[in-house]
Amino acid sequence: MQKSGINNKLIRVFVLQLLFISTVTVLGVFVAAIIVEQVMVKTALKNEAIHYWAQLEQNPNHPVPNTDNLRGYISIDDNLNNVPTELRDISDNYGRVVFDGHKPILFTEVRDNKKLFLLFDEQSVRALSFYFGVMPLSMVLIIIYLSAWFVYKYSRKTLSPLMSLAQTMRHFDLSKDELDSLQLDKYTQEHSKDEVSVLADSLKGFTQQLKNQLQREREFTHDVSHELRTPLAVIKGSLEILDKQKDKTPAQQRAIKRMQTTSNDMLSMIETLMVLARDSKLGQENKETVTLNKLLPTLIQQVNNTHNADQHVVISLEEQADLQVEAPNQAVSIVLSNLLRNACNYTEKGTVIVTIRKSSVSISDSGKGIAKDEIERIQKPFERSSTQQGGYGLGLDIVRRFCQRFDWRLGIYSEVEKGTTVTVTLIRNH
Numbered sequence: 001m002q003k004s005g006i007n008n009k010l011i012r013v014f015v016l017q018l019l020f021i022s023t024v025t026v027l028g029v030f031v032a033a034i035i036v037e038q039v040m041v042k043t044a045l046k047n048e049a050i051h052y053w054a055q056l057e058q059n060p061n062h063p064v065p066n067t068d069n070l071r072g073y074i075s076i077d078d079n080l081n082n083v084p085t086e087l088r089d090i091s092d093n094y095g096r097v098v099f100d101g102h103k104p105i106l107f108t109e110v111r112d113n114k115k116l117f118l119l120f121d122e123q124s125v126r127a128l129s130f131y132f133g134v135m136p137l138s139m140v141l142i143i144i145y146l147s148a149w150f151v152y153k154y155s156r157k158t159l160s161p162l163m164s165l166a167q168t169m170r171h172f173d174l175s176k177d178e179l180d181s182l183q184l185d186k187y188t189q190e191h192s193k194d195e196v197s198v199l200a201d202s203l204k205g206f207t208q209q210l211k212n213q214l215q216r217e218r219e220f221t222h223d224v225s226h227e228l229r230t231p232l233a234v235i236k237g238s239l240e241i242l243d244k245q246k247d248k249t250p251a252q253q254r255a256i257k258r259m260q261t262t263s264n265d266m267l268s269m270i271e272t273l274m275v276l277a278r279d280s281k282l283g284q285e286n287k288e289t290v291t292l293n294k295l296l297p298t299l300i301q302q303v304n305n306t307h308n309a310d311q312h313v314v315i316s317l318e319e320q321a322d323l324q325v326e327a328p329n330q331a332v333s334i335v336l337s338n339l340l341r342n343a344c345n346y347t348e349k350g351t352v353i354v355t356i357r358k359s360s361v362s363i364s365d366s367g368k369g370i371a372k373d374e375i376e377r378i379q380k381p382f383e384r385s386s387t388q389q390g391g392y393g394l395g396l397d398i399v400r401r402f403c404q405r406f407d408w409r410l411g412i413y414s415e416v417e418k419g420t421t422v423t424v425t426l427i428r429n430h
Contacts (some may be wrong), residue, residue: 007156007163014152021144025137042094045107045118053111065118073117087117165200228270236263257309264306268337290332292323292356292426299337300354307344313365314351315340321358325426327406332426335402339363339422342396350419359427370414399424 048065052072055062064072073083080088086099090106097106097119104121239260242248248256300315308315325332343352343365350366399422403410409428414420 007159010152010155010159014148017148018145021141021148025141029137041105041120041122042107045094045105045120046109048118049107049109049116052116056114064116069121071119071121073119075115075117077113083117087119162199165203169203229267232263232267232270236260236267239263261307261309265341268341271334287326288329290325290327290329292325292332292361293319295329295332296336296354296356296361299333299340303337303340303344307341312349313344313347315344316351316353318353318355320356323356323358323361323426327426331402331406335399335408335424336361336363338396338399339424342422343367343420346420359429360423360425362421362423364419364421366419369416369418369420370412371416372414375412375414 048070052062052065064074066072073087075083084099086097087106090097090108092106093108095106096103099106099119102121102123104119107118107120109116109118239256243256243260296317300317304311304315340352340354340363343363347365347367352366353362353364355362355364400410402408403424407428409423409425411423411425412420413423
């Protein structure tokens with residue numbers, strides 16, 4: 001899910017602006033209509049009645065108003081013969097009535113023994129108001145909408161380099177992409193005098209420093225790992241010669257086995273560090289289809305030979321499903337081998353159960369377990385549980401780093417004195 005960006009905010013502001021303008025306009029027209037009907041028309045009809053009464057005083061035979069929009073009727077001494085039937089029973093002095101299929105406005109006023117009915121039909125006035133009121137208002141609204149759209153487009157065009165730079169950084173993944181793929185030079189060249197150039201130039205300097213630092217770290221890790229392999233090879237060869245000698249005491253035999261296990265651990269660690277030193281390439285060109293049902297028996301056999309030669313644990317494999325994953329075989333092997341070695345190292349005597357499920361692999365041991373407050377800490381470099389002995393404190397950190405790189409989920413559940421279950425979910429549903 002992507003976070004809301006500047007473009008989305010601009011669209012939101014533009015839509016809110018149009019809604020605000022439209023709402024205010026509709027409310028304004030509605031209020032204006034009420035004012036026209038309840039104030040202006042009513043006042044005009046009152047003035048028309050005043051004028052008629054004045055004329056009637058001067059001329060008793062003065063006719064009632066009769067125009068295209070205004071019709072007048074008068075009753076004398078409650079004689080309603082000259083008044084249309086629809087108007088005779090109306091008691092309100094002002095309001096709309098149903099008359100001749102229309103809804104005109106009726107104003108009535110009584111003086112002495114006379115009652116005046118003024119019927120105002122504003123249909124023709126509405127036509128004039130449409131052409132001289134609604135049409136100009138609509139044109140003004142269209143102009144306002146177009147100006148708002150122009151402001152939005154101009155703002156978007158102005159901010160497009162910044163949004164493009166943000167998209168470039170959002171889709172960049174340091175574990176998969178090279179720093180040079182950012183191509184920040186185009187932002188500094190095309191926008192040499194604005195804030196985008198300043199930001200891109202700062203990012204360029206930062207990425208260059210990061211690139212140099214990563215390169216130094218990889219070279220150092222590779223060189224140290226390479227230099228350590230030679231003395232470890234000599235140690236392993238010497239231990240093999242000692243192991244073949246006869247007349248060894250049980251204590252000497254146990255010491256040789258411990259040293260062989262430790263040297264194997266160190267060689268495996270060195271190989272892993274060399275893989276991590278090449279992390280910019282791992283996972284891109286080396287992806288393949290890894291079948292866990294075929295890989296795990298081989299890994300279990302290797303761990304049995306190197307870390308379980310005395311058979312102090314029984315490693316069993318439970319295949320509940322067939323599991324295949326698209327990933328480098330070396331990365332999968334490193335993760336599962338580390339977890340298997342940990343399970344053997346930290347279980348003095350008992351069982352290790354490897355379970356293959358539809359999307360994950362779980363490794364459960366019957367060892368001493370890990371306290372809940374220590375689970376997060378032991379995933380950091382050179383950290384071990386207080387209940388664990390030996391090791392270098394790098395195993396779980398290496399597993400965590402590989403899981404992060406390949407978007408695998410690492411779960412650890414443990415109970416003290418009951419054992420630990422580590423689950424690696426290799427196929428995740430996004």
